[in-house]
Amino acid sequence: MSRQAQQRPAEPAKPKPVVIPPMVDEKYGSAAEIMALPPARLVAILKDPGASVYAKAKACQQLAVVGDRTAVPALAALLAHPQLSLYARFGLEPLPDASVDEALRAVLEKVQGKLLVGVINSVGIRKDAKALNTLARLRRDRDDEVAQAADAALARIRPAL
Amino acid sequence: MPKKEELVSRRGLLKAAAQAGALAAAPQIMPARALGRGGAVPPSDRVTLAGLGIGGRGTSVLRSFLSQADIQFLAICDVRNDRREAIKSMADQKYGNGDCAMYSDQYELWARKDIDAVLIATGDRWHTLLSIGTAKSGKDVYCEKPCSMTIAESRALADTFQRLGRIYQAGTQRRNGANFVRAYELARGGKLGKLQTLHAEAGPGERWAPLTSHAWLPAEPEPAKQVCDWDRWLGPAPWRPYNPQYIQGRWRGYFDFHGGGILEWGSHTVDLCHWAGDVDETAPIEFEPQGMGGITPYSIHCRYANGLRLVIRDKGFMGLGSCHFRLEGDAGWVETADGGKIEVSENLRGEPLEIPPGEAPNATTNHVRDFVDCVKSRKQPRSNALAAAQAHITCHAAYIAFQLGRKLTFDPATDSFVGSDEANRMRSRAMREPWRL
Numbered sequence: 001m002s003r004q005a006q007q008r009p010a011e012p013a014k015p016k017p018v019v020i021p022p023m024v025d026e027k028y029g030s031a032a033e034i035m036a037l038p039p040a041r042l043v044a045i046l047k048d049p050g051a052s053v054y055a056k057a058k059a060c061q062q063l064a065v066v067g068d069r070t071a072v073p074a075l076a077a078l079l080a081h082p083q084l085s086l087y088a089r090f091g092l093e094p095l096p097d098a099s100v101d102e103a104l105r106a107v108l109e110k111v112q113g114k115l116l117v118g119v120i121n122s123v124g125i126r127k128d129a130k131a132l133n134t135l136a137r138l139r140r141d142r143d144d145e146v147a148q149a150a151d152a153a154l155a156r157i158r159p160a161l
Numbered sequence: 162m163p164k165k166e167e168l169v170s171r172r173g174l175l176k177a178a179a180q181a182g183a184l185a186a187a188p189q190i191m192p193a194r195a196l197g198r199g200g201a202v203p204p205s206d207r208v209t210l211a212g213l214g215i216g217g218r219g220t221s222v223l224r225s226f227l228s229q230a231d232i233q234f235l236a237i238c239d240v241r242n243d244r245r246e247a248i249k250s251m252a253d254q255k256y257g258n259g260d261c262a263m264y265s266d267q268y269e270l271w272a273r274k275d276i277d278a279v280l281i282a283t284g285d286r287w288h289t290l291l292s293i294g295t296a297k298s299g300k301d302v303y304c305e306k307p308c309s310m311t312i313a314e315s316r317a318l319a320d321t322f323q324r325l326g327r328i329y330q331a332g333t334q335r336r337n338g339a340n341f342v343r344a345y346e347l348a349r350g351g352k353l354g355k356l357q358t359l360h361a362e363a364g365p366g367e368r369w370a371p372l373t374s375h376a377w378l379p380a381e382p383e384p385a386k387q388v389c390d391w392d393r394w395l396g397p398a399p400w401r402p403y404n405p406q407y408i409q410g411r412w413r414g415y416f417d418f419h420g421g422g423i424l425e426w427g428s429h430t431v432d433l434c435h436w437a438g439d440v441d442e443t444a445p446i447e448f449e450p451q452g453m454g455g456i457t458p459y460s461i462h463c464r465y466a467n468g469l470r471l472v473i474r475d476k477g478f479m480g481l482g483s484c485h486f487r488l489e490g491d492a493g494w495v496e497t498a499d500g501g502k503i504e505v506s507e508n509l510r511g512e513p514l515e516i517p518p519g520e521a522p523n524a525t526t527n528h529v530r531d532f533v534d535c536v537k538s539r540k541q542p543r544s545n546a547l548a549a550a551q552a553h554i555t556c557h558a559a560y561i562a563f564q565l566g567r568k569l570t571f572d573p574a575t576d577s578f579v580g581s582d583e584a585n586r587m588r589s590r591a592m593r594e595p596w597r598l
Binding site: 023030031032035054057058061064065066083085086087089090092093094095096114115117118121122124125145149152 | 585591
């Protein structure tokens with residue numbers, strides 16, 4: 001074996017390039033087409049009861065970058081959706097507006113289990129000091145995952161001295 | 162089931178003490194290997210290792226680990242049954258026993274107090290989360306690249322390992338590859354003069370598109386959980402319907418799982434540039450993309466606060482193999498890649514460029530050795546958490562500039578873009594419940 005061949009660092013066998021699959025929303029088109037829509041159209045997708053989970057997921061992901069406070073109610077309405085709750089948080093977490101914190105705080109009282117854990121995590125990421133009392137109560141929740149999430153969020157918002 | 166109190170009763174303790182005494186009085190028969198005779202490394206000098214998510218690349222790295230006499234592989238954790246079995250078989254065959262434990266839940270692995278270090282080779286979406294969790298469980302980490310999905314993850318990685326004092330080695334093995342080291346030495350030894358521009362290959366755009374796709378593959382029935390736990394496979398990544406192609410390796414190229422060519426190869430080549438350019442603890446302050454709208458040719462032109470320039474590009478290298486990097490100074494230049502050949506400017510052709518036969522040719526094995534030595538010495542390995550984080554932050558910022566299609570200004574002190582709300586929103590991503598950093 002030549003030295004050049006010996007010196008080639010081992011790399012994994014790379015798969016062939018991914019062919020973009022033809023998964024298309026009947027009404028709104030491909031992921032790329034949906035994400036090219038202006039913010040108001042993205043919000044309209046979230047409000048459309050006929051839009052697929054796929055279309056709504058992609059709309060949420062694009063609103064994470066281009067959405068403003070007008071998108072918050074439509075995103076917040078999905079926080080209790082089993083498959084779209086994460087996508088709603090994906091859209092809300094980076095959105096720089098106080099209405100996001102209000103919306104997340106309101107949902108802390110309405111969802112349970114893993115979805116509540118997710119919302120608590122987002123509250124922690126946003127360091128919402130107005131959620132301290134609710135989080136202090138949730139850290140005593142009977143659901144261990146909820147209690148641990150509240151603990152972690154409190155540590156983010158109010159780090160130890 | 163006995164009550165807790167019964168488990169530590171006086172009678173029980175006396176019985177255990179009596180048994181211990183009997184054992185102490187019995188003749189001690191231990192294999193010579195366990196004592197370190199016959200060339201074997203005694204247990205006190207061994208580093209005990211486990212694997213988390215070991216597929217094709219992970220198996221290759223694991224072979225390098227198993228070639229080290231002072232490594233003892235104890236356990237594999239994977240969401241895929243076939244991979245658990247394959248790695249257990251590999252380990253058991255090496256040691257001639259059936260001792261390699263199998264787990265599908267990382268928390269069970271982390272609970273093992275007899276494991277010193279963990280090799281993490283899952284998909285990228287899990288890398289930071291598992292690295293941090295492993296560090297918190299008191300273990301050191303060798304993690305495949307790319308090491309993070311976002312700027313925020315990169316910073317959390319560096320901060321955690323610094324705070325906990327654990328050892329971290331990113332799988333950017335070229336820092337221990339002989340020809341790359343020689344190029345580094347030319348630069349750091351002053352042979353190139355004052356460094357001006359560093360060039361990092363991001364892989365050919367035709368094969369490794371700079372940007373990723375947001376598409377989903379069509380839904381197919383999920384396998385049984387014990388065959389492949391799809392929920393755990395996704396981990397912190399957004400939910401999407403199952404399709405077997407993802408778990409067969411075709412998860413690359415999707416935004417939720419991958420960083421495109423810029424992260425796939427920049428995690429190696431930008432990392433090398435940071436190392437050679439002595440900018441391991443910072444990131445550029447400007448990112449200017451060129452060639453948007455297509456997949457090739459493209460480039461991102463970056464500038465550091467000290468005036469040094471970095472060009473991340475997919476084309477225009479010398480054809481020396483994959484993973485080119487090129488260093489240009491005011492007194493000369495050097496370029497090398499995976500082929501091993503080192504090209505230099507004419508004035509440097511008298512420099513010793515041949516790699517001595519004694520130098521180990523395998524970068525991965527050298528890199529693994531560097532890690533194992535540092536686990537023992539507690540010194541920082543070449544691809545430590547801070548260095549890896551800064552190179553990844555550079556790649557993520559370059560990706561964001563390319564995606565937005567405009568020049569961006571970046572503040573390395575705060576990991577934030579100056580004057581771009583859109584870019585700042587792309588520095589992190591919400592994680593799927595219940596996962597968090």
